[in-house]
Amino acid sequence: xxxxxxxLLSLSLIMVLSVFLAACGSKDSGxxxxxxxxxxxxxxxDGTVDSSKxxxxxxxxxxxxxxxxDLPLVQEEINKYLTEKINATLELSMIxxxxxxxxxxxxxxxxxxxxxxxxxxxxxxYLPNAAKGAFKPLNELLEQYGQGIxxxxxxxxxxxxxxxxxxxxxxxxKELAQQFVWRFNKKYLDKYNLDISNVTTLExxxxxxxxxxxxxxxxxxxxxxxxxFKPYMPFDFVLGDEIxxxxxIDTKDFKFVNILESPELKxxxxxxxxxxxxxxxxxxxxxxxxxxxxxxxxxxxxxxxxQPYAELGWSRSAGYDIVTRPMQDPIIYTGSAAGxxxxxxxxxxNPERAMMFLNLxxxxxKLRNMIQYGIEDTHYTKLDAPYIEDLPAMKDNYSxxxxxxxxxxxxxxxxxxxADKWEAFDEFNSxxxxxxxxxxxxxTSPVKTEVAAISNVSKEFISALYxxxxxxxxxxxxxQQKFKDAGxxxxxxxAQKQFDEWKANNQ
Amino acid sequence: xxxxxxxxxxxxxxxxxxxxxxxxxxxxxxxxxxxxxVFAFSCxxxxxxxxxxxxxxxxxxxxxxxxxxxxxxxxxAYSYIFQTGGELLSSFSLTLxxxxxxTLINLTLVTTYAYALSRRSFEFRGFxxxxxxxxxxxxxxxxxxxxVMTQFLxxxxxIWSLILPLSLSAFSIIVMRTFFQTTVPDEIIESARIxxxxxxxxxxxxxxxxxxxxxxxxxxxxxLGYWNDWFNALLxxxxxxxxxxxQYLLMQIEKNxxxxxxxxxxxxxxxAAAGIPTETVRMAMVVLATLPIIMAYPFFQRxxxxxxxxxxxxx
Numbered sequence: 001x002x003x004x005x006x007x008l009l010s011l012s013l014i015m016v017l018s019v020f021l022a023a024c025g026s027k028d029s030g031x032x033x034x035x036x037x038x039x040x041x042x043x044x045x046d047g048t049v050d051s052s053k054x055x056x057x058x059x060x061x062x063x064x065x066x067x068x069x070d071l072p073l074v075q076e077e078i079n080k081y082l083t084e085k086i087n088a089t090l091e092l093s094m095i096x097x098x099x100x101x102x103x104x105x106x107x108x109x110x111x112x113x114x115x116x117x118x119x120x121x122x123x124x125x126y127l128p129n130a131a132k133g134a135f136k137p138l139n140e141l142l143e144q145y146g147q148g149i150x151x152x153x154x155x156x157x158x159x160x161x162x163x164x165x166x167x168x169x170x171x172x173x174k175e176l177a178q179q180f181v182w183r184f185n186k187k188y189l190d191k192y193n194l195d196i197s198n199v200t201t202l203e204x205x206x207x208x209x210x211x212x213x214x215x216x217x218x219x220x221x222x223x224x225x226x227x228x229f230k231p232y233m234p235f236d237f238v239l240g241d242e243i244x245x246x247x248x249i250d251t252k253d254f255k256f257v258n259i260l261e262s263p264e265l266k267x268x269x270x271x272x273x274x275x276x277x278x279x280x281x282x283x284x285x286x287x288x289x290x291x292x293x294x295x296x297x298x299x300x301x302x303x304x305x306x307q308p309y310a311e312l313g314w315s316r317s318a319g320y321d322i323v324t325r326p327m328q329d330p331i332i333y334t335g336s337a338a339g340x341x342x343x344x345x346x347x348x349x350n351p352e353r354a355m356m357f358l359n360l361x362x363x364x365x366k367l368r369n370m371i372q373y374g375i376e377d378t379h380y381t382k383l384d385a386p387y388i389e390d391l392p393a394m395k396d397n398y399s400x401x402x403x404x405x406x407x408x409x410x411x412x413x414x415x416x417x418x419a420d421k422w423e424a425f426d427e428f429n430s431x432x433x434x435x436x437x438x439x440x441x442x443x444t445s446p447v448k449t450e451v452a453a454i455s456n457v458s459k460e461f462i463s464a465l466y467x468x469x470x471x472x473x474x475x476x477x478x479x480q481q482k483f484k485d486a487g488x489x490x491x492x493x494x495a496q497k498q499f500d501e502w503k504a505n506n507q
Numbered sequence: 508x509x510x511x512x513x514x515x516x517x518x519x520x521x522x523x524x525x526x527x528x529x530x531x532x533x534x535x536x537x538x539x540x541x542x543x544x545v546f547a548f549s550c551x552x553x554x555x556x557x558x559x560x561x562x563x564x565x566x567x568x569x570x571x572x573x574x575x576x577x578x579x580x581x582x583x584a585y586s587y588i589f590q591t592g593g594e595l596l597s598s599f600s601l602t603l604x605x606x607x608x609x610t611l612i613n614l615t616l617v618t619t620y621a622y623a624l625s626r627r628s629f630e631f632r633g634f635x636x637x638x639x640x641x642x643x644x645x646x647x648x649x650x651x652x653x654x655v656m657t658q659f660l661x662x663x664x665x666i667w668s669l670i671l672p673l674s675l676s677a678f679s680i681i682v683m684r685t686f687f688q689t690t691v692p693d694e695i696i697e698s699a700r701i702x703x704x705x706x707x708x709x710x711x712x713x714x715x716x717x718x719x720x721x722x723x724x725x726x727x728x729x730x731l732g733y734w735n736d737w738f739n740a741l742l743x744x745x746x747x748x749x750x751x752x753x754q755y756l757l758m759q760i761e762k763n764x765x766x767x768x769x770x771x772x773x774x775x776x777x778x779a780a781a782g783i784p785t786e787t788v789r790m791a792m793v794v795l796a797t798l799p800i801i802m803a804y805p806f807f808q809r810x811x812x813x814x815x816x817x818x819x820x821x822x
Contacts, residue, residue: 066763098762099741106742110654122773123766290768295569339773403774 039352040144049356051087057350059357060091061116062104064123064404067094069397074374081367086356092371100124108134108345115348116358118404119169121338126161127441130168135343136351137166145355146170148363152407154429160337160439169341170358173407175307175425176337177330177432180232183314186321188212188220188300199325202231202271205301209280212300222280224299226288227463229281231268232327235259236435238442238495239451240335242458244483245492249331251436254503256492260480269465269472276468286469294318303327308424312416330432334439340404361406368410374398380412386419388412440502447494450487457482554797561585561790568786584791594750595792601666602753603799606733609670613729614722616675621683622710625691636684643677649742656743668743669752673732679725686721687714723810734800753796760789 042053068074071092079089095103104117104124119126119135129135142150142158149170150158157171182205184196192211199205209222235246244259259265275281282288293299297320304310306324314322342361344354360367373380379394402411409422418424444451461479464470531539556575560568564579571578588595623629624636652672662668691714699709715722740755751759767774 093746095745096759096763098759098764098766099745102741103745106650106653109650110657112657120773122770292569401774 043145049086051083051085054087054353056083056087056089057353058089058091059116059350059354060114061093062107062114062118063092063094063401064097064100064118065094065401066096068400070374070379070393071398073378074370074398077375078367078370081370082357082360085360085364085367086353088350088353088357090357097123108132111347113347113349114345115350115354116342116344119341119343120404121335126169126338126341126343127163130163130343131443133346135168136346136348137168138170138344138355139167141344141351141355142167142170145352146359148359152362152409156332156429156434156438157337160332160334160434161341162439163441169338169343170362170406171337172340172342172403172405173362173409174340174403176429177332178336179306179330179432180327181304181306181310181324182301182327183304183311184301184323184325185297185299186323187297188216189323196323196325200327202268206275208300209275210278213278213280220298220300221282221291221293222300223275224291224293224302225281225285225467226291227286227467229285229303229463230466231272233259233262233264233268234328235262236331236333236437238437239444239491242462243451243454244458244462245488245495247436249435254436254499256495256499258480258483258488258492260476260483266472266476269468269476272466272468273470273472274468281467285467286464308428309418309421312418316416330428332429332432332434332438334435334437334441337438342406358406363407363410365410368406369412372400372402372405372411374400382412383415386413387415387417389415437499439506440499442495442498444491447487447491450491453486454483454488454491457486557790557793561787561794563787565785565787581787584785584787587788588791588795595753595756595795597750598753598756599795601750602734605666605669605752606730608666609673609733610726610730612670612674613676613679613733614726617679617683617725617729618715618718618722619710620675621680622687622714624680624684625687626696627693639677639680643681653742663743664746664749666744669736669739670733672739672743673729673736676729676732679728683721683725686718690721691717720810723807727804727807730803731800757789757792757796760792 039054042050044050071094075090075092078092082088082090100118101124104119107114108129117124119129121127138146153171153173154176157173157176158167161167161169161171182196182199188194189196192215194208194211196208199208205223212220212222230241233241233246234249236249236251237243237246238256239245244265245256246259247254247256272281276285282291291299291302293302294314294317297318304314304324306326311322311324342358344351344358348354361371362368373388373390374394376382378391379398380388380390382388402408409425413419413421457479461475461482465472465475465479556573559575559577560573561584562580562582563574563577564581565583567577567579567581620635620639624632624639626632656668656672657663662671695713695717696709699713704712735754737752737755737758740752741758744751744755
């Protein structure tokens with residue numbers, strides 16, 4: 001009830017705002033002519049900045065995450081350092097997770113003046129906002145003031161986040177590819193001597209699940225997943241995995257298909273139905289928002305997205321051993337490249353300086369760690385490089401979402417993390433292949449009504465079907481019909497049309 | 508007519524056979540009492556449940572789920588709040604301040620406006636009624652409101668941004684105007700004028716005391732509105748350096764949890780759950796946030812009971 005109200009409210013909010021935005025129109029495109037020359041003169045031949053040639057400016061930045069008590073303290077330190085480096089001070093405002101998208105929409109549409117903001121494919125959505133003109137085009141700025149960024153980033157990051165050939169955001173250097181894994185609770189693997197070396201698909205899990213079901217008490221869930229669970233499908237989804245439209249990962253003809261009609265889905269659903277009937281998943285799975293299996297420890301396997309050495313972190317936070325098996329090879333999707341970015345506001349008065357700051361965040365180890373870990377000996381103590389130990393003050397007063405603050409490869413490591421962590425990330429990224437639609441962004445505005453209708457149908461069917469709660473033989477045809485009625489084919493045709501155009505332009 | 512005892516002399520003892528025609532038979536009386544009792548219980552039950560959960564041991568909760576009588580009680584949630592919850596307590600006092608101040612301002616504005624509209628001798632009555640009524644049908648909406656508040660009044664992140672938006676409601680004005688018209692007869696005002704009272708004296712010394720039930724009703728609405736308001740805080744009072752109002756704090760926690768569970772896969776290795784209070788702590792927060800306003804209710808109760816039976820003209 002309440003959620004419904006809230007979503008209605010935010011929907012109406014967004015509608016009002018988009019009208020308002022359209023009325024405003026986007027402001028200037030390209031860089032402001034004023035100040036460019038003097039800013040440009042400060043960049044020396046080796047890429048460093050001579051701050052004595054710069055006027056002092058204040059940069060206003062919005063960041064996602066809960067506010068931290070010690071932020072003013074750390075900000076003071078950051079500002080000392082920044083003044084010395086690029087003669088700028090930073091005013092950092094944190095906006096909490098749940099509020100971020102909504103607040104940034106209001107700030108954007110009211111034309112409030114800020115310089116830098118966090119944006120991504122999932123919060124303060126990058127694509128529609130870039131299309132609406134909320135952000136400055138960055139290509140020229142990158143060339144002039146962001147050489148460091150170009151050097152450190154995997155080129156595919158910038159490639160995949162272009163909108164109509166223009167970059168509007170600087171992606172954070174982190175895991176670029178997405179890879180789903182099965183996570184196993186090692187306790188039960190050892191207890192029953194289960195071998196997971198051959199497990200990849202959903203079907204491979206069956207003997208393991210059966211063992212647990214037969215030998216453990218009822219409160220141990222063999223396959224501990226909630227209603228968001230989706231069997232792995234070899235598709236590149238165009239509108240997220242809730243909407244069954246996609247392209248085969250190994251596609252030859254580059255055609256979007258209706259996944260509901262694919263043989264892969266049919267067999268996955270049959271398997272899930274079998275598991276549901278056998279009691280391998282929770283009975284109330286279709287309505288289960290989340291499952292706290294990590295806390296209780298009473299589970300055998302679940303599904304998660306991985307990154308290098310993720311199991312170490314999982315084991316540490318759970319307090320018991322967790323091992324993983326990949327379901328797929330790592331793949332780079334458009335969405336995963338845009339998982340965490342920084343954009344410069346189109347209203348920004350100092351885009352050049354903002355870019356210099358972003359450049360430092362991606363190249364300057366001291367600044368990067370200061371903004372994430374706070375002040376040495378207050379929030380952490382240094383061990384042998386590159387290791388640090390957190391002090392209690394960090395957890396209480398300064399825990400920042402590191403993945404959203406620029407180049408992760410510059411950050412210190414914690415005890416227990418392998419020294420080659422970031423090398424492994426690099427390897428992980430370069431080992432990944434790109435999805436067939438990588439870099440393609442689907443503009444849904446021509447089929448807005450159909451997409452909305454499809455989303456409603458998917459809310460009705462997808463979790464019930466994918467979790468095996470209902471019989472696919474009966475409900476799959478029903479779902480197919482409903483999706484068709486909602487205009488699925490039109491959406492597929494529109495996506496195909498845009499994709500073909502994009503492909504022709506990007507060959 | 509039922510006989511009411513009046514001061515001074517007891518009513519004559521009545522014969523038992525005399526039936527009160529307004530009474531209902533004992534049978535139906537029991538039935539209605541049961542129906543209303545069930546309804547009352549269904550209102551109170553969820554809250555009792557919340558209290559029970561807040562007193563459950565966290566580990567027990569994860570293992571056994573919610574139960575009305577947990578196997579393992581613990582007051583850890585409350586001690587956690589009072590130890591680390593400096594923020595909660597300062598949110599609490601901020602909300603209290605806003606509620607008290609806001610309700611006073613609201614009552615002042617509403618009663619004066621409504622009183623003027625209720626007087627037939629007021630020349631621009633129609634126009635001002637229309638001004639109030641118009642806003643009920645058409646409002647500028649959120650974005651203009653936001654722009655006025657932030658770019659024009661520059662009241663962002665002051666407590667006025669939480670007080671002013673709720674300080675005048677057209678609905679209350681209309682309710683109050685009707686109330687004045689029906690309960691304050693013109694004769695009283697006339698007699699006050701003959702006795703030499705000016706407009707303001709008449710209003711403060713004659714009209715207000717007579718209209719206490721109406722004022723209490725509006726006051727309750729308004730204080731509930733201030734106490735439960737989180738949306739204005741979301742829009743205008745969101746400087747992270749400032750303590751948020753209580754309900755907004757709870758809203759934020761709730762919204763963050765939703766958001767983080769939905770977007771867990773985008774957060775990579777970031778352990779976002781670390782910053783979020785546990786289930787029992789959240790329930791304890793709900794209890795602490797709801798209790799005061801429940802406590803305030805009895806103070807208004809007597810006015811509701813008096814209801815609209817207050818008359819002051821000897822008929």
